[in-house]
Amino acid sequence: MISSGQVLQTAQSIADIQEDDGGVPWPEGHVDAWNHVECLMAMSVAGLTGNVERGYAWLERHQREDGSWPMKLVRGEPTELGGESNHAAYVAVGVWHDLLITGELDTARERWPMVKRALDYVVDLQTPRGEIVWERDAHGRAAGYALLTGCSSIHHALRSGVLLADRLDDPQPHWELAADRLANALQNLPDAFADKSRFSMDWYYPVLGGAVRGDQGLELLDKEWDTFVVEGLGIRCVSDQPWVTGAETCELVLALDALGDRRRAERLFADMQHLRHEDGSYWTGWQFANRKHFPHERSGYTAAAVVLAADALLGLTPGAALFRDIPSPVRQAGLTPPRPRG
Incomplete structure (x- = not known):
């Protein structure tokens, strides 16, 4: 385990790469x-308020009329x-997380129109069977398929948006309905998503995003544990390459913590610390066959x-349970148990 001082150093390493425009x-x-x-979110954990404010100002400037952001921006x-x-x-998760940490309702209200436009953009991309x-x-045409990892993250965002809406006395029941329909697709309709099962994110993200929890979540993680987990190093990014990555490992840590599996969560978190640099930043990954950082x-x-x-x-902040406390999907009669893919 790392110390709180080391956590702050790592957050500062993010602030150090933030651009002048936020x-x-x-x-x-x-x-x-x-x-x-x-x-x-990480800088919010560390209390780097000015950096966080500049980052949300960046989001507000670059959000488009339809509620989306360009897929990539370079120097604005x-x-x-x-x-x-x-x-x-994901902006809904960020704003909800920042409110949990700071308690600043006025700041959340200022960001609320941005969140509403963003989640309405997302819900408009939901299909009749529930996936998004x-x-x-660039021409406004909706894609013809959905991604399991992305939809799992969206499930968390919709739940966060509902909590934020209720806190700000502006309920958005259509978001909750969309989240329930999406959860059903994530639990029961594996064919609704493009096959990306070689990526570890497609394995653990239904748990991380809150659509699959409890015994079903533990069963899902156990099913592919030996495929992706490399003892002592972390988890693979993809199943067919000798490459562990820090971000995916830490996301699995969060998923395990959300299931109450602290033993494996803490062990994996300790395992990935070999990626830590002396300045508090982290290497993206380690190619363990060639024994080199990859990418460098x-x-x-x-x-x-x-x-x-x-x-x-x-438990450093009031936002520590952000992934643990995602509201459970509505349970509907007749739904079959989730079937892990891969």
């Missing part, structure tokens, strides 16, 4: 809304114009996942 970029230089929000200029549904949705397609392209970079999103996992395990 964007938090990938190592290659682009910003996307999902990873940007995750980095703001869009370079990929499609709008991903899970990118738009992954994007609208330290990423803000990896540091952010570490901070969020540390908060969950150490």
